Amino acid sequence: MKIRVVFAAAIIGAAGLSPVIAADEPQVVRQEMMKKVGGATGAMAKMVKGEVDFDAAAALAALTTMSEVAATYGDFFPEGSETGMETEAAPAIWSDRAGFDAAVAKFKASADAGVAAAPADLDALKAVFGPITQNCGACHEVYRLKKS
Template sequence: MIRTAFVLAGLGLGLAATMAQADPIAERQQLMKGVGRATREGAAMAKGDAAFDAAKAQGIFKTYADAAKTMPTLFPETSRTGGETTAAPKIWEDQAGFKAAFAKFEADAGAGAGVTDLAGFRAAFGAATKNCGACHEVYRVKR
């Protein structure tokens, strides 16, 4: 009985993963919403609108690093259109540059992972979020 439950749970997880990959546009939109939430939280800390919290700072950089690792895999050729995507054709025309942008984002997020004070957070947060703007400028269609 327990073995059957584990098998069914494993099948459910596998099915969920398959379904998520079946709609990469929705998955990348959800991932970017998480990055947006983390960025808003980080901006509030950086501006002084919220108190600096080292644990929250670590969470922000973890969100960024996780997104940077996952995001480049969510742009298969079949996801160029549909799902109200704002992905620019440049993504598929310049895969090397696109992947390099996420590698830089991941590196900057990793550099911020060890911050313990507001000054360090501001510097690392600024470097990481600068990547967001640069990537969106080239690889995102403006609405």
């Protein structure tokens, strides 16, 4: 019996329950969401800068990712998630929740406009990419802590 208990404890320890639990933490979820947005932004930025050829399907996929993230992003800032898990969320999110929600809504609207436009060429992508990145930057200025 002792061997089973020790073995079970070893399995649990090796499995690392902390990371499994942490993956459900709102700070971790929103960080993963922002990584998706960052990847989507990067893919489009390379097209806009001429570093890669324009790809309508890739552009639409990136815009769709942004729209999907924006749809629920604000839900992952509940009271009590202001700190921990290396969050970069600024206190202004909770002290100015209406402003934060409005910023997320602007980002969602610009991403949705990009999806609806379904850019068929580079100029069309540039037209929707600018407003999206402006909304990203504006939100980060107020609602994201600066890395030191």
